[in-house]
Amino acid sequence: MSTGYWRSVIKEFSRNRLAVAGLVVVCLLFLVAIGAPLIANSKPYIYVSEGRVCFPVFHMPGDLRGKDLRKKEFTGFKLFPPIRYSYSEYDLDAIVLPPDSRHYFGTDEQGRDLAARMVYGTRVSILVGFIAVSIYVLIGIIIGAVAGYYGGIVDIIISRFIEIVMCFPTFFLILTILALVGPSLVSVMVVIGLTGWTSIARIVRGEFLKLREVDYVTASRALGARDYWIILRHILPNSLAPVLVSATFGIASTILIESSLSFLGFGVQPPTPSWGDILSQSRDFMDFAWWLTLIPGFAIFITITSYNLVGEGLQDSLDPKSVKKRV
Amino acid sequence: MKKYLLKRILLIVPTFIGITLITYLMVRLAPGDYTTLKAGLQGELRAGSVGMEILEQERKLYGLDKPIIVGYADWLGSFMVLDFGTSRKDGRPVSTRIADALPITLALNIITIIIVYIISIPVGIITSVKKDSAFDRVVSLVMFILYSLPAFWIGLLLLMYFSGGEYLNIFPLGGIMSDWAEEPGFWRKLLDIAWHLVLPVVTLTYGSFAFLSRYTRANMLEVINQQYITTARAKGLSEARVVFVHAFRNSLVPLVTLMATLLPGLLGGSVIVESIFSIPGMGMLAFESILARDIPVIMAIAAISALLTLVGILIADLMYALVDPRIRLESRI
Numbered sequence: 183m184s185t186g187y188w189r190s191v192i193k194e195f196s197r198n199r200l201a202v203a204g205l206v207v208v209c210l211l212f213l214v215a216i217g218a219p220l221i222a223n224s225k226p227y228i229y230v231s232e233g234r235v236c237f238p239v240f241h242m243p244g245d246l247r248g249k250d251l252r253k254k255e256f257t258g259f260k261l262f263p264p265i266r267y268s269y270s271e272y273d274l275d276a277i278v279l280p281p282d283s284r285h286y287f288g289t290d291e292q293g294r295d296l297a298a299r300m301v302y303g304t305r306v307s308i309l310v311g312f313i314a315v316s317i318y319v320l321i322g323i324i325i326g327a328v329a330g331y332y333g334g335i336v337d338i339i340i341s342r343f344i345e346i347v348m349c350f351p352t353f354f355l356i357l358t359i360l361a362l363v364g365p366s367l368v369s370v371m372v373v374i375g376l377t378g379w380t381s382i383a384r385i386v387r388g389e390f391l392k393l394r395e396v397d398y399v400t401a402s403r404a405l406g407a408r409d410y411w412i413i414l415r416h417i418l419p420n421s422l423a424p425v426l427v428s429a430t431f432g433i434a435s436t437i438l439i440e441s442s443l444s445f446l447g448f449g450v451q452p453p454t455p456s457w458g459d460i461l462s463q464s465r466d467f468m469d470f471a472w473w474l475t476l477i478p479g480f481a482i483f484i485t486i487t488s489y490n491l492v493g494e495g496l497q498d499s500l501d502p503k504s505v506k507k508r509v
Numbered sequence: 510m511k512k513y514l515l516k517r518i519l520l521i522v523p524t525f526i527g528i529t530l531i532t533y534l535m536v537r538l539a540p541g542d543y544t545t546l547k548a549g550l551q552g553e554l555r556a557g558s559v560g561m562e563i564l565e566q567e568r569k570l571y572g573l574d575k576p577i578i579v580g581y582a583d584w585l586g587s588f589m590v591l592d593f594g595t596s597r598k599d600g601r602p603v604s605t606r607i608a609d610a611l612p613i614t615l616a617l618n619i620i621t622i623i624i625v626y627i628i629s630i631p632v633g634i635i636t637s638v639k640k641d642s643a644f645d646r647v648v649s650l651v652m653f654i655l656y657s658l659p660a661f662w663i664g665l666l667l668l669m670y671f672s673g674g675e676y677l678n679i680f681p682l683g684g685i686m687s688d689w690a691e692e693p694g695f696w697r698k699l700l701d702i703a704w705h706l707v708l709p710v711v712t713l714t715y716g717s718f719a720f721l722s723r724y725t726r727a728n729m730l731e732v733i734n735q736q737y738i739t740t741a742r743a744k745g746l747s748e749a750r751v752v753f754v755h756a757f758r759n760s761l762v763p764l765v766t767l768m769a770t771l772l773p774g775l776l777g778g779s780v781i782v783e784s785i786f787s788i789p790g791m792g793m794l795a796f797e798s799i800l801a802r803d804i805p806v807i808m809a810i811a812a813i814s815a816l817l818t819l820v821g822i823l824i825a826d827l828m829y830a831l832v833d834p835r836i837r838l839e840s841r842i
Binding site: 475 | 520523524527528531532535536539653654656657658659661662663665666668669780781784785795796799800802807810811814815818819
């Protein structure tokens, strides 16, 4: 993997406008997830009154603890985050309100601000997407590498095992395990991670079968290199490109699975907000509360589309053949 | 050929046992079983020793007191003679519960597949003929967007805008037929079911257009560069004849095999779509059984779907060889 290769990949990727747009959205979602408490918070960033300056978002002074600084009685300079509500704060006098100037995305059946919940929901989708995919990429690489590198009986046994796992209807497998172990953020990530590795394992196995015969591997072996060295140093780096593509598409489908699970009540448990869970609650108010259905669904759609676009861009730019073709 | 077929069929056996054994281990090893769930629900467990006795009796009744491996062997034995056992939930035979749910899911899936093929294949052909044109690009983008739209979102939106509430009231909210006061005629009944199936079918189809039309397009492009296509054009055949007779027929090979892989999906309902539209199909049955730890139903569904998947893969490989004589089966294991 020379730097020249990666430079040409970046060049090729940046030519694909849709893929770049997807990457921008993905980065924005990351920023929203990391900065969620700074975007949606009931406390102001800065509060200045009677010659005192404090930053309630980061640290609430003792005498103000438990007080709502949004109220008029707290005079003085206040600088609030763009969304002045926290995700768990409910107001039973303001249930299922349409979007207005106070609640940009309206409120849900407990009077919680939908915008704040959407912002925090980003965290769940990104967390599940990345951690679950990391787990299964790791498992897939290990299993695929062992099968492809050693071949023979090891390969036959592992391939048969992969086939068995692939025959399971994935979504039902996930549902069954979650029903048995109890749904939570961690179990969702682990279960998706443990069930999703088959395609990665097959890709890695194929690459290893191909690469273990190439000259530089034979040369390394002739020089007395051990297996782990050949695998980690020579074969693995050269087989990662298709894994990267598959992992990117994998994040998109994992986010879809997570939101489907939350939709069925098998995902992240309340009060942690998740887009799928918000959508599922909207079913009770479907006849009029369009914002509760439209907004979380659109967020899921945009996120999935962005990852898919990035995946497509990577697929085209990582393949040296397609680069040559266009020159 | 015979040797290959025998080998493949024999290979199905260990894979099938592997799948069902893993499923059985999962449902048995999980904390809590059907009896504790039932007892817990009825609050009988806190009664102390009497409750425990009943629990033990029930465990015995359902065969949960046996060691796991014996329980699995028992299950496998009955499955071999097509005895799926009785559902824990309502005491009905598993086979009747499946027989109730299956026709609904089957009808839904067959309609869906037909619509997907009818739309995707022409779209794939046209985009391949007009490769890189504006039409090709727009269609690709539209398909891509449709593919990325989550089904449960679209299902909810369709319900919201077309099934009453403050918006249009064209389609029913869910279910598969209306509650009739008197027995209706056959055609009225059929029309009523069709009316109920419109929104679920739309939700199930739109996402599959992208895959199949792209697949058709890619296959067509591969064929269209072949020399015999150039020959066909050179001898003055009309473009339509070249495209539909010479090119399309040869691009059918992968499509045929794709049909075989559809087999298992045909019986497995979509939990999401069935739950949104309250359709009592296979997806709902499986989902409810998982929630109730109804082991016989879970096992039957898992076993049938595993078997169909394995047979589907086998049929796909065989058809591949049948339609394309260049493929030699013996080397593909």
